[in-house]
Amino acid sequence: MNFIRRLFGASNHTTSEGARTDVISITHDTGESAPPPEPVIQAPEARDKLKHDQETPEDQGAKAPDLEDTSDAPVIMGTRPLPPLETFEPKPGDRIVYGQLSDVGMVRGNNQDSVLSLTFVSTSSDDLPECALFLVADGMGGHHDGEKASAMTARIVAQHVTQEIFMPLLAQQMDDPDRTPVADILRAAVQKANEAVGKYIPEGGTTVTCVVVLDELAYIAHVGDSRAYLLTKDGIEQITRDHSLVQRLIELDQLTPAEAAEHPQRNVLYRAIGQNENLDVDAVTRRLPPGSRLLLCSDGLWNMVPEEMIRSVVMDHGAPQDACHQLVHIANERGGPDNITVVLVQMPG
Incomplete structure (x- = not known):
């Protein structure tokens, strides 16, 4: 088996609802000792069940994606240097403004x-x-x-x-x-x-x-x-x-x-x-x-609304709460298969 098979082991479980949950484990060989691998949780569309279980493909007859390794080096996440501090004197009373909204979507119960x-x-x-x-x-x-x-x-x-x-x-x-x-x-x-x-x-x-x-x-x-x-x-x-x-x-x-x-x-x-x-x-x-905005959201939003559209909606609405309503509306118009949650924070300036 190729690189990914060496990385992954998969097992199938049946939940009480009859839905299958696949559990896959990931490791990356860097030549150094590493902590125990974390489980990968495959949920069906509803992500029905989570369990910690690791078995090999030989145990279950499951197949991992047939992909080959093209990189011997591990992925290293570094800390980005902070940009220079912009000089800005807020007007008296200028504060952080935010909006938030969570919606069940068009499919979930x-x-x-x-x-x-x-x-x-x-x-x-x-x-x-x-x-x-x-x-x-x-x-x-x-x-x-x-x-x-x-x-x-x-x-x-x-x-x-x-x-x-x-x-x-x-x-x-x-x-x-x-x-x-x-x-x-x-x-x-x-x-x-x-x-x-x-x-x-x-x-x-x-x-x-x-x-x-x-x-x-x-x-x-x-x-x-x-x-x-x-x-x-x-x-x-x-x-x-x-x-x-x-x-x-x-x-x-x-x-x-x-x-x-x-x-x-x-x-x-x-x-x-x-x-x-x-x-x-x-x-x-x-x-x-x-004047920047910080947006937090679940995958029910970003899976349905492209990033540039998110930015366009946010910048076109002066009130963060109005932008939240519009983003959720667009996600639902596009099918709303998942719950949709968004928080939009607007800095003074």
């Missing part, structure tokens, strides 16, 4: 997505910085397990951020040099959610993309294929990296982005909350230019 926004705004002689938390989680699992997993994740992340960021802001402790960095606080919040979902909702799982905006900086933590985009007058940029099989194959030059969009396994994830005790959480820090 329930909404397994969760969305949460918290803002901390103060005007006083203390001159406390503006701070906000925004989160999108796309639940996966049979019956109501997915919606429970995403709701629990949103709640636990918000609790941890409130305790470790919002409360220290009120206590004026954020400048303490011994404080845990914001990125590490977000990673810990997602890890706590992972532990809780694994313990209390073993048949469920969820993606999560969450961001803490502190003045002009955005601290993002991410697992799965919900996305964060940065939109400016110059264009739209995907900040997060999908933890999906097709994205991995793109990185290995086995698929083009156009081919990935039509790939039958485009919904396969190899990383999600609730699947492994040890979860690798991506963390990204970006500077948000004056």
Whole structure:
């Protein structure tokens, strides 16, 4: 068997609903010891069930994609240097403005997505910085397990951020040099959610993309294929990296982005909350230019609405909430096969 067969093992399971869930594991040989591989969860269209199970193709007679390795080097995700700070003096009262919307779509019977926004705004002689938390989680699992997993994740992340960021802001402790960095606080919040979902909702799982905006900086933590985009007058940029099989194959030059969009396994994830005790959480820090927009969304939006159309809608609507309604409307007009969730944050300027 070729490179991908060496990478993947697949097994088939039948859920209580009669739907099949394929579990695939991924490893990448770099010549160094590596942590245990994470499972890849293939859900049918509804992502019915998640289980941690790894078996070889010889055990189950399953076939992995017949692809060959074209790269011996591992994919390394580096930290992008922050762009130069733009000088901008906001007018008195200028604040972050945001909108959010979650919709069941045109096909699903329930909404397994969760969305949460918290803002901390103060005007006083203390001159406390503006701070906000925004989160999108796309639940996966049979019956109501997915919606429970995403709701629990949103709640636990918000609790941890409130305790470790919002409360220290009120206590004026954020400048303490011994404080845990914001990125590490977000990673810990997602890890706590992972532990809780694994313990209390073993048949469920969820993606999560969450961001803490502190003045002009955005601290993002991410697992799965919900996305964060940065939109400016110059264009739209995907900040997060999908933890999906097709994205991995793109990185290995086995698929083009156009081919990935039509790939039958485009919904396969190899990383999600609730699947492994040890979860690798991506963390990204970006500077948000004056007047820029930050958009978080589930795959129910980005699978149906092209990036340039997303940017056009956002830039054509002055109010973020109006843009959210229009984006969800377009996704539903195009079939709305999945739940659709979007948060749009607009910076002053």
